Amino acid sequence: MKHKSFFWFVLPSSIAMLLFIFFPILSVLLQSVFTEHEQVIKEVRNCGPFGCQTTTSIDQEATAALREAEPLGRFVGLGVYFDRGHLALSEVSQLWRESAGLGAFFDRLLNLPFYKAIAFTLTYTFVVTPLTIVLGFVIAVAVNSAARAIRGPLIFVSLLPFIITPLVGSLVLFWMLDARGIIGSAMQVLADDPDLSVKASTPLMWTMLMVYGVWHSAPFAFIVYYAGLQTVNQDTLEAAMVDGASRWERIRYVVIPHLLPITTFIALIQLMDNFRVFEPIVSFSAQAHATSLSWAIYNDLSGETRQLSSAAATSFLTIIGVAILLSPVIVRTYRDFTRK
Amino acid sequence: MSFMKTTALASVLAVTGTAVLADCPVTEGRLSIVGNEFPAIQSVAALAQECMGEGTEASANLTADHQKINVAGMSGNPAEYTSAIIANSSIVALINEDVIRPLDDLIAEYGQDIPDLQKITIDGQVMAIAFMANAQTLVYRADVLEQIGVDVPETYEEVLEAAEMIREQGIMENPLGGAYAAGWNLAEEFVNMYIGHGGQFYEAGTPQVAINNEAGVKTLEMLKALSEYMNPDYLTHDSNATSAEWEAGNVALMNMWGSRSGVLMDEEGSEPQVYENTKVAPPLTVDGGDIPASTLWWDGWTVAKNISDEDAAATFQALAHATSPALLNDKTMGEAVWLIDGYEPAPVNEGVLAATRMGTQPYPMLPYQGLLHTALGDNIADYLQGNETAEQALSDIEAAYTAAAQEKGFLN
Numbered sequence: 001m002k003h004k005s006f007f008w009f010v011l012p013s014s015i016a017m018l019l020f021i022f023f024p025i026l027s028v029l030l031q032s033v034f035t036e037h038e039q040v041i042k043e044v045r046n047c048g049p050f051g052c053q054t055t056t057s058i059d060q061e062a063t064a065a066l067r068e069a070e071p072l073g074r075f076v077g078l079g080v081y082f083d084r085g086h087l088a089l090s091e092v093s094q095l096w097r098e099s100a101g102l103g104a105f106f107d108r109l110l111n112l113p114f115y116k117a118i119a120f121t122l123t124y125t126f127v128v129t130p131l132t133i134v135l136g137f138v139i140a141v142a143v144n145s146a147a148r149a150i151r152g153p154l155i156f157v158s159l160l161p162f163i164i165t166p167l168v169g170s171l172v173l174f175w176m177l178d179a180r181g182i183i184g185s186a187m188q189v190l191a192d193d194p195d196l197s198v199k200a201s202t203p204l205m206w207t208m209l210m211v212y213g214v215w216h217s218a219p220f221a222f223i224v225y226y227a228g229l230q231t232v233n234q235d236t237l238e239a240a241m242v243d244g245a246s247r248w249e250r251i252r253y254v255v256i257p258h259l260l261p262i263t264t265f266i267a268l269i270q271l272m273d274n275f276r277v278f279e280p281i282v283s284f285s286a287q288a289h290a291t292s293l294s295w296a297i298y299n300d301l302s303g304e305t306r307q308l309s310s311a312a313a314t315s316f317l318t319i320i321g322v323a324i325l326l327s328p329v330i331v332r333t334y335r336d337f338t339r340k
Numbered sequence: 341m342s343f344m345k346t347t348a349l350a351s352v353l354a355v356t357g358t359a360v361l362a363d364c365p366v367t368e369g370r371l372s373i374v375g376n377e378f379p380a381i382q383s384v385a386a387l388a389q390e391c392m393g394e395g396t397e398a399s400a401n402l403t404a405d406h407q408k409i410n411v412a413g414m415s416g417n418p419a420e421y422t423s424a425i426i427a428n429s430s431i432v433a434l435i436n437e438d439v440i441r442p443l444d445d446l447i448a449e450y451g452q453d454i455p456d457l458q459k460i461t462i463d464g465q466v467m468a469i470a471f472m473a474n475a476q477t478l479v480y481r482a483d484v485l486e487q488i489g490v491d492v493p494e495t496y497e498e499v500l501e502a503a504e505m506i507r508e509q510g511i512m513e514n515p516l517g518g519a520y521a522a523g524w525n526l527a528e529e530f531v532n533m534y535i536g537h538g539g540q541f542y543e544a545g546t547p548q549v550a551i552n553n554e555a556g557v558k559t560l561e562m563l564k565a566l567s568e569y570m571n572p573d574y575l576t577h578d579s580n581a582t583s584a585e586w587e588a589g590n591v592a593l594m595n596m597w598g599s600r601s602g603v604l605m606d607e608e609g610s611e612p613q614v615y616e617n618t619k620v621a622p623p624l625t626v627d628g629g630d631i632p633a634s635t636l637w638w639d640g641w642t643v644a645k646n647i648s649d650e651d652a653a654a655t656f657q658a659l660a661h662a663t664s665p666a667l668l669n670d671k672t673m674g675e676a677v678w679l680i681d682g683y684e685p686a687p688v689n690e691g692v693l694a695a696t697r698m699g700t701q702p703y704p705m706l707p708y709q710g711l712l713h714t715a716l717g718d719n720i721a722d723y724l725q726g727n728e729t730a731e732q733a734l735s736d737i738e739a740a741y742t743a744a745a746q747e748k749g750f751l752n
Contacts, residue, residue: 038749039707041547044463048428049470049679050636050702056545057463058707060438074749084743091739111728111736113718179573200572202725285576288522288721299718302408304433304710309747 025319032080032312034073037066073309080313087317088112113296114314118321120206121292125274125325128213132270133263135214136221141251143222144229155226162219170212170283177208205289212280217273221266228262229255261336264329271325276318293318364661365393369654370647373400374410375425378599380472380676381639384425388662396654407433414439417646422655425641429703429710431460431468436707440642442467446656454660458679460640470640471663472676474599475700476532477634477691478624483617484511484592492619496536496562496626496633499593503569506592516569517585517594520724521578527716528635532595533559535701536626536633547708547750549741552734560723560730562626567724575721589614595624595634598692599676605688620687622694634695635703638679708750715740 040062045054082089091112099105109115143154161169176183177198188196198204232255240250278294281287287295293314300311371392375381385400392398401409401421410424411433424434434440442465447454451469460468478499480492488505490498499516506515519525534541539555542548567574571585579600585591587610596604598620603609605618623634641659643652665682672678674686677693685693703709715737723733745751 035747036749038752041707041750042463043545045461046463046705047459047461048702049457049473049638050696053702053705055705056547056707058436060435063438080747083747084739085747111722111732113740179571195572197572199576200574285521285578287718288575288725299714303714304407304430305436305708305714305744305748306411306433307711307714307744307747310744 028312028315030072032309032316033075033077035076035080035309036073037063037070038074039063040066076309080309081317084112085310086114086313088114113291114317117291117293117296120290121275121277121321123206124210124213124277124292125271127210128217128274128277129267129270131210131214132217132221133266135218136266137225137259139218139222140225140229141255143226155223158222159219161215162217162223164216166216166279167283169216170280173208173212173215174284199285202289205284205286209277209280209284209286209290212284213274213277216280217270221270224262224266225259228259232258264333268326268329271329272322275322275325293321364391364658366391366396366654366657367393368396368650370397370422370651371399371655371658372397372420372422373402373425373641373659374406374413374421374423375400375402375641376406376427376639377402377404379602380599380672380678381425383667383672383675384471384641384659384662387667388658391658391661392654398658406430410434411437411439414644414646418648418651419644419646422644422647422651423641423659424644425639426468427474427637427639427703428460428705429637429713431640431642432705432707432710434642435462435467439645440467441645441652443469443643443656446643446653450653450657451660453664455681458640458663460638468640468642469660469663470638470679471667472599472639472678473692473696474597474637474639474677475623475634475692475695476528476595476597477601477695478621479586479594479596479601479604479691480619480621481592481614481617482619483613484515487511492621493593494622494624496533496566496624499624500565500569502593503566507569512590512592514569514571514590515592516566517577517582517591517596518566518570518574519577519579519582519596520563520567520570520574521581522575522721523717524713525578525717526575526720527713529563529595530559530716530720531703531713532633532635533562533626535635536624536629536631537562538629538631541704541709541712542706547706547745549712549738549745552731552738556734557730558627560720560733563720564724575724584609586610586618587614598689598695601691602674602686602688620691622691622698623700630699632695632698632700634700636695636700637703639676708745708748711744711748711750712737712741715744 040059041056042059043054044057045052081087084091092109095105095108099108110119139158143151143158146154175181178184179197184198188194198208236254237250240254245253276294277292278298281290281292281295297311297314300307300314371388373385373388375385381402385402389398389400407430410421413420414424414434415437419439426434444466447466454469458470459466460470478493484506485492485502488502488509490502490505493499493502503515506512518529520529534551534555537555537558539551539553539559541551543550571577571590577585579597582594582596583600583604586594586604589611601620605615607615623632626633641663643655663680665680668678668680668682673684674688677685677689719733719736719740722728723730742751
């Protein structure tokens, strides 16, 4: 393609990417390095139905003048990134000096909100992603070998968890898991422990969040693999059969190698999605047991006083996290590409 | 609320609406309300919308998530919402962001009838008109207390004793309830209990937090002691889930909002055994103190700053009408402790009225209180689950608050 026609060809999508991806990220970055002005507090007398009180309030006139002078706020550089709510550099180095061993250090590190969130986020990502891929593949192979007549309905049912809105899907599971719900009661009977409660135990809550994660995204892996299975070369398969390859050997030596590039694609999407785990934590009211980076952003923005800079810093750290996670896969794809 | 009730409410409102159209309808301007969702506010919003005449715009967005959208919805020019219905904690965010206007000129022109009791004055300017009071007070099951032979508890220590007796006698496994969901609700319970212990949140006159003290430790210990008599899932139970537990007959004693107690005493959602024996009592004290371990709240309405004078006048008139004696009728009378002339308390409102008589403190109206509330909500659960000591939890809360307050420019 000529350079000129290439330029016109990609121009519309480049403009869209610039407008809807690049500029918003730039604005988040900008927000994360500026914070609000130092507040001018004045003493005021407030009166209401319960009597009068002397208390403090923000001096709006003085604040308006400050805003006029510096509309973006106070420049703090990476200050917010390094404070206790995020990377907590000074707290971590203090812990490192004071802790007796590595175990004690990690134990206390997980008490800091950012590290607590990243611990769950990474565990979730690295447990859910491979399980999703394996389960998706198994379903795809099973559906592919089912009789043609029932394949349509089977595909529809298998896709259901992915179609249901995440918030609704997780709420349904949450109610079923309640100590008085169907799964919750069944677990109590099976474990022979009437006090067993998923919502009261951190390990069980983590497990449930991950089970939900696999349940919700396995259909995505399934449908991509199913599409891939339709392109497997039938001649190769038949040749393998003639050579006496068993069903397992055909899958292992013909199907899986054929689907490897698809696996890379699914892994890429799933790593990104799972790193941003959010909905199940809200629907499961799990914040006492598990928090994630996305949940931390939501929490900063949903308090009575919104912490925009803090949320922006966490967002940017999430972007960096996703980039680090994806780098091995992207490097691999790039190598494959240049080798050809 | 069921369909029957909603229609009944609507028809009652329709009748009163046509009967008292003295200063209604408003003929020009726009009314757009954002606010919380519970029966009392629904009644106010419905009557205000009815006051808007032909050719005007009237809408209301009532949702439990109102705090997440009201600042954003009032920051634009012109603002999407012409009025936010708020409480004494949430008005702070609107004042901090400077999105609501003083009402003095509107009161002079259209609101001479509004009693001083309803005016929320901040630094000499009226910023909101309050219409109802609210507080968390004790709700108890009269039949269960009779069965174990104890009087209605007046302190949290007595609540613990009663809970132990109920459990021992095998009446209920988890006799206590409470909105202890990690986050806003749990933080609110801490604020109540800490005030009950006579604690001060800040070093006098500064935004410097000071809760890592004896009162703070005792507060956490009491919360934990209470939680041991609650459903093991208590960290996921907000006011709605706690009310459901109550209606299911699993709970005999709990600290609950006055505005939500009426639902527990009506015939819907529970057995006669439960709703007939559901009674409200004054708020509890703790640790020998006289100040109840509860906070007083008002709900009121504001007018947005970034709207035209015409819209502001329309909004003011409609809401002033909706929170005037015209609102009160048989249906609405019991919905809240109204601060409106002509209000006659129903039995369900006795808890909140007792709270005002007992000198319960209002929830602190400080520009940085919201940050402390968030820090409390994020860090108490670790202690309650036994992951760390009370002192560690309190120091975590202080550190989280300090980091947030530095970012927002309250501390250096």
